[in-house]
Amino acid sequence: MHYVANLAWERGDQNFESGTFSRRHRIAFDGGQTFVASSSPQVLPTPMSDEFGIDPEEAFVASLASCHMLWFFVIASKRKYCVDRYVDNACGVMRRNDDNRIAVTDVLLRPKVTFSGPRLPTEDEHRAMHHRAHELCFIANSVKTAIECQPELELAPTADAPD
Incomplete structure:
Protein backbone atom coordinates (compact mmCIF):
# COMPACT_ATOMS: atom_id res chain seq x y z
CA MET A 1 0.00 0.00 0.00
CA HIS A 2 1.12 3.53 -0.67
CA TYR A 3 -0.45 6.92 -0.20
CA VAL A 4 0.04 10.13 -2.14
CA ALA A 5 -0.41 13.78 -1.23
CA ASN A 6 0.44 16.43 -3.81
CA LEU A 7 1.55 19.80 -2.44
CA ALA A 8 1.84 22.95 -4.52
CA TRP A 9 3.14 26.41 -3.55
CA GLU A 10 4.17 29.33 -5.74
CA ARG A 11 6.06 32.45 -4.76
CA GLY A 12 4.33 34.83 -7.18
CA ASP A 13 5.69 38.34 -6.65
CA GLN A 14 6.60 37.80 -2.98
CA ASN A 15 10.12 38.45 -1.72
CA PHE A 16 11.34 34.98 -0.77
CA GLU A 17 14.73 36.08 0.52
CA SER A 18 13.18 38.31 3.19
CA GLY A 19 11.40 35.33 4.77
CA THR A 20 8.12 37.25 4.90
CA PHE A 21 6.42 35.33 2.09
CA SER A 22 3.14 33.47 2.55
CA ARG A 23 3.30 29.77 3.43
CA ARG A 24 -0.22 29.24 2.01
CA HIS A 25 -0.29 26.24 -0.31
CA ARG A 26 -2.63 23.55 -1.59
CA ILE A 27 -2.70 19.87 -0.80
CA ALA A 28 -4.46 17.52 -3.21
CA PHE A 29 -5.30 13.91 -2.48
CA ASP A 30 -5.90 11.05 -4.91
CA GLY A 31 -9.64 11.11 -4.21
CA GLY A 32 -9.87 14.58 -5.74
CA GLN A 33 -10.12 16.65 -2.57
CA THR A 34 -7.97 19.78 -2.44
CA PHE A 35 -7.36 21.78 0.72
CA VAL A 36 -5.76 25.09 1.52
CA ALA A 37 -2.89 24.54 3.91
CA SER A 38 -0.44 26.79 5.69
CA SER A 39 1.92 27.03 8.59
CA SER A 40 0.15 27.52 11.90
CA PRO A 41 -0.40 31.14 12.96
CA GLN A 42 0.81 29.94 16.38
CA VAL A 43 4.16 29.12 14.79
CA LEU A 44 4.43 31.84 12.16
CA PRO A 45 2.23 34.96 12.35
CA THR A 46 -0.10 36.18 9.64
CA PRO A 47 0.23 37.24 6.84
CA MET A 48 2.97 34.62 6.46
CA SER A 49 0.44 32.04 7.69
CA ASP A 50 -3.17 31.69 6.59
CA GLU A 51 -5.36 31.17 9.65
CA PHE A 52 -8.01 29.48 7.47
CA GLY A 53 -5.59 26.90 6.09
CA ILE A 54 -5.03 23.50 7.61
CA ASP A 55 -1.67 23.47 9.32
Whole structure:
Protein backbone atom coordinates (compact mmCIF):
# COMPACT_ATOMS: atom_id res chain seq x y z
CA MET A 1 0.00 0.00 0.00
CA HIS A 2 1.12 3.53 -0.67
CA TYR A 3 -0.45 6.92 -0.20
CA VAL A 4 0.04 10.13 -2.14
CA ALA A 5 -0.41 13.78 -1.23
CA ASN A 6 0.44 16.43 -3.81
CA LEU A 7 1.55 19.80 -2.44
CA ALA A 8 1.84 22.95 -4.52
CA TRP A 9 3.14 26.41 -3.55
CA GLU A 10 4.17 29.33 -5.74
CA ARG A 11 6.06 32.45 -4.76
CA GLY A 12 4.33 34.83 -7.18
CA ASP A 13 5.69 38.34 -6.65
CA GLN A 14 6.60 37.80 -2.98
CA ASN A 15 10.12 38.45 -1.72
CA PHE A 16 11.34 34.98 -0.77
CA GLU A 17 14.73 36.08 0.52
CA SER A 18 13.18 38.31 3.19
CA GLY A 19 11.40 35.33 4.77
CA THR A 20 8.12 37.25 4.90
CA PHE A 21 6.42 35.33 2.09
CA SER A 22 3.14 33.47 2.55
CA ARG A 23 3.30 29.77 3.43
CA ARG A 24 -0.22 29.24 2.01
CA HIS A 25 -0.29 26.24 -0.31
CA ARG A 26 -2.63 23.55 -1.59
CA ILE A 27 -2.70 19.87 -0.80
CA ALA A 28 -4.46 17.52 -3.21
CA PHE A 29 -5.30 13.91 -2.48
CA ASP A 30 -5.90 11.05 -4.91
CA GLY A 31 -9.64 11.11 -4.21
CA GLY A 32 -9.87 14.58 -5.74
CA GLN A 33 -10.12 16.65 -2.57
CA THR A 34 -7.97 19.78 -2.44
CA PHE A 35 -7.36 21.78 0.72
CA VAL A 36 -5.76 25.09 1.52
CA ALA A 37 -2.89 24.54 3.91
CA SER A 38 -0.44 26.79 5.69
CA SER A 39 1.92 27.03 8.59
CA SER A 40 0.15 27.52 11.90
CA PRO A 41 -0.40 31.14 12.96
CA GLN A 42 0.81 29.94 16.38
CA VAL A 43 4.16 29.12 14.79
CA LEU A 44 4.43 31.84 12.16
CA PRO A 45 2.23 34.96 12.35
CA THR A 46 -0.10 36.18 9.64
CA PRO A 47 0.23 37.24 6.84
CA MET A 48 2.97 34.62 6.46
CA SER A 49 0.44 32.04 7.69
CA ASP A 50 -3.17 31.69 6.59
CA GLU A 51 -5.36 31.17 9.65
CA PHE A 52 -8.01 29.48 7.47
CA GLY A 53 -5.59 26.90 6.09
CA ILE A 54 -5.03 23.50 7.61
CA ASP A 55 -1.67 23.47 9.32
CA PRO A 56 0.50 20.33 9.63
CA GLU A 57 -0.08 20.08 13.37
CA GLU A 58 -3.87 20.14 12.96
CA ALA A 59 -3.65 17.61 10.13
CA PHE A 60 -1.54 15.34 12.34
CA VAL A 61 -4.05 15.46 15.21
CA ALA A 62 -6.93 14.94 12.76
CA SER A 63 -5.25 11.93 11.15
CA LEU A 64 -4.76 10.27 14.55
CA ALA A 65 -8.38 10.95 15.55
CA SER A 66 -9.73 9.78 12.18
CA CYS A 67 -7.69 6.57 12.16
CA HIS A 68 -8.79 5.80 15.73
CA MET A 69 -12.45 6.40 14.83
CA LEU A 70 -12.30 4.19 11.74
CA TRP A 71 -10.81 1.29 13.72
CA PHE A 72 -13.38 1.86 16.46
CA PHE A 73 -16.12 1.46 13.84
CA VAL A 74 -14.63 -1.85 12.68
CA ILE A 75 -14.55 -3.18 16.24
CA ALA A 76 -18.03 -1.92 17.22
CA SER A 77 -19.68 -3.31 14.08
CA LYS A 78 -18.00 -6.71 14.52
CA ARG A 79 -19.38 -6.80 18.06
CA LYS A 80 -22.86 -6.00 16.68
CA TYR A 81 -23.18 -2.58 18.31
CA CYS A 82 -24.93 0.24 16.47
CA VAL A 83 -23.07 3.57 16.55
CA ASP A 84 -25.34 6.53 15.80
CA ARG A 85 -22.89 9.34 16.35
CA TYR A 86 -19.18 9.83 16.95
CA VAL A 87 -17.70 13.22 17.83
CA ASP A 88 -14.09 13.78 18.86
CA ASN A 89 -12.67 17.12 19.93
CA ALA A 90 -9.07 15.94 19.76
CA CYS A 91 -6.26 18.18 20.96
CA GLY A 92 -2.52 18.11 20.34
CA VAL A 93 0.22 19.75 22.40
CA MET A 94 3.46 20.95 20.86
CA ARG A 95 6.54 21.42 23.05
CA ARG A 96 10.13 20.27 23.37
CA ASN A 97 10.56 16.51 23.52
CA ASP A 98 13.23 14.50 25.36
CA ASP A 99 15.70 15.27 22.55
CA ASN A 100 15.02 19.01 23.04
CA ARG A 101 13.28 19.19 19.66
CA ILE A 102 9.92 20.86 19.16
CA ALA A 103 7.34 18.17 18.45
CA VAL A 104 3.69 17.32 18.90
CA THR A 105 4.40 15.37 22.06
CA ASP A 106 0.88 14.60 23.24
CA VAL A 107 -2.49 14.07 21.62
CA LEU A 108 -5.68 13.74 23.63
CA LEU A 109 -8.58 11.99 21.92
CA ARG A 110 -11.98 12.73 23.45
CA PRO A 111 -14.45 10.63 21.50
CA LYS A 112 -18.08 10.87 22.51
CA VAL A 113 -19.90 7.91 21.02
CA THR A 114 -23.67 7.45 20.91
CA PHE A 115 -25.00 3.90 20.60
CA SER A 116 -28.54 2.67 20.02
CA GLY A 117 -30.32 -0.60 19.53
CA PRO A 118 -30.94 -3.72 21.57
CA ARG A 119 -27.24 -4.38 22.18
CA LEU A 120 -25.45 -1.63 24.12
CA PRO A 121 -21.89 -1.69 25.48
CA THR A 122 -21.04 -1.18 29.12
CA GLU A 123 -18.52 1.51 30.08
CA ASP A 124 -15.83 -1.18 30.36
CA GLU A 125 -16.68 -2.63 26.94
CA HIS A 126 -16.68 0.87 25.46
CA ARG A 127 -13.23 1.63 26.90
CA ALA A 128 -11.92 -1.76 25.74
CA MET A 129 -13.03 -1.02 22.17
CA HIS A 130 -11.16 2.30 22.26
CA HIS A 131 -8.08 0.58 23.67
CA ARG A 132 -8.17 -1.96 20.85
CA ALA A 133 -8.74 0.78 18.24
CA HIS A 134 -5.62 2.52 19.52
CA GLU A 135 -3.61 -0.70 19.22
CA LEU A 136 -4.75 -1.17 15.61
CA CYS A 137 -4.46 2.45 14.43
CA PHE A 138 -1.81 2.65 11.68
CA ILE A 139 -1.05 6.29 12.42
CA ALA A 140 -0.70 5.76 16.19
CA ASN A 141 1.64 2.86 15.46
CA SER A 142 3.77 5.15 13.27
CA VAL A 143 4.57 7.94 15.74
CA LYS A 144 6.32 8.56 19.05
CA THR A 145 3.62 10.95 20.28
CA ALA A 146 1.92 10.01 23.54
CA ILE A 147 -1.75 9.42 22.74
CA GLU A 148 -4.37 9.38 25.47
CA CYS A 149 -8.01 8.51 24.95
CA GLN A 150 -10.77 9.77 27.26
CA PRO A 151 -13.93 8.25 25.77
CA GLU A 152 -17.43 9.26 26.73
CA LEU A 153 -20.27 6.78 26.30
CA GLU A 154 -23.75 8.00 25.39
CA LEU A 155 -26.74 5.72 24.96
CA ALA A 156 -29.55 6.87 22.70
CA PRO A 157 -33.00 6.91 24.30
CA THR A 158 -35.11 3.90 23.46
CA ALA A 159 -38.69 4.06 22.22
CA ASP A 160 -39.95 2.26 25.34
CA ALA A 161 -38.10 4.54 27.79
CA PRO A 162 -40.40 6.51 30.12
CA ASP A 163 -40.65 10.27 29.48
